[in-house]
Amino acid sequence: MTNGNLTAAEEEVLDEIEAEDIDFLRLQFTDILGTVKNVSVPARQAEKAFTEGIYFDGSSIEGFVRIQESDMRLKPDPETFAVLPWQNREDGASARMICDVIDTSTGEPFEGDPRRVLKNALERAEEMGYKVNAAPEPEFFLFEEDEDGRATTETGDHGGYFDLAPKDLASDVRRDIIYGLEEMGFEVEASHHEVAEGQHEINFEYDDALSTADNVGTFRTVVRAIAAQHDQHATFMPKPIPRIN
Numbered sequence: 001m002t003n004g005n006l007t008a009a010e011e012e013v014l015d016e017i018e019a020e021d022i023d024f025l026r027l028q029f030t031d032i033l034g035t036v037k038n039v040s041v042p043a044r045q046a047e048k049a050f051t052e053g054i055y056f057d058g059s060s061i062e063g064f065v066r067i068q069e070s071d072m073r074l075k076p077d078p079e080t081f082a083v084l085p086w087q088n089r090e091d092g093a094s095a096r097m098i099c100d101v102i103d104t105s106t107g108e109p110f111e112g113d114p115r116r117v118l119k120n121a122l123e124r125a126e127e128m129g130y131k132v133n134a135a136p137e138p139e140f141f142l143f144e145e146d147e148d149g150r151a152t153t154e155t156g157d158h159g160g161y162f163d164l165a166p167k168d169l170a171s172d173v174r175r176d177i178i179y180g181l182e183e184m185g186f187e188v189e190a191s192h193h194e195v196a197e198g199q200h201e202i203n204f205e206y207d208d209a210l211s212t213a214d215n216v217g218t219f220r221t222v223v224r225a226i227a228a229q230h231d232q233h234a235t236f237m238p239k240p241i242p243r244i245n
Contacts, residue, residue: 028099049075075100076078082096085184169233
């Protein structure tokens with residue numbers, strides 16, 4: 001029996017957790033540098049996460065708070081629930097939700113949370129009569145891993161802009177990334193090899209600015225996880241190798 005204080009969206013997530021046989025929830029948020037962080041909790045804690053939040057040490061997160069203000073709380077957004085497609089179902093399925101960060105000293109949203117900063121900007125835009133949409137074109141590099149699984153700066157292909165196999169040897173990786181993104185609800189529009197060797201682009205459909213920001217964080221997570229399954233390292237660094245695009 002669930003708590004009567006849950007919203008309809010939260011109730012729907014609890015039903016989906018049971019239907020999908022989810023074992024763990026990854027509660028994600030972003031530090032001030034844009035790095036996606038997460039706290040993993042057993043799926044049975046989902047109702048508690050909605051009603052009470054999940055506490056964490058904010059002093060250990062880049063750009064958050066000082067040690068004496070360390071207790072912070074994650075409040076998951078039920079609209080961001082998605083099953084992680086790269087998890088082996090035989091080992092137990094996992095899902096993620098993106099969270100807002102709550103300042104426990106005031107009970108209010110933490111003003112240093114990048115998601116809160118964006119929400120504040122969108123509220124100001126709405127007061128002025130604007131609706132903000134965004135359409136990113138995320139690019140990334142794929143590098144080979146060495147025998148110890150560490151990233152190198154050796155690319156797995158010698159392709160250029162819009163090239164195809166045999167020059168573009170990463171088309172299978174991009175295909176699996178797209179399948180993973182679509183399983184998480186993305187509307188992928190196109191993908192192609194970019195100008196530099198090992199450089200790729202996958203475009204997904206535009207959305208409101210908050211959904212797009214959430215999607216970019218998810219996109220980076222999916223790309224890295226599925227690239228690792230192909231023994232490759234994905235990076236979103238703008239210029240990982242000198243003197244190339």
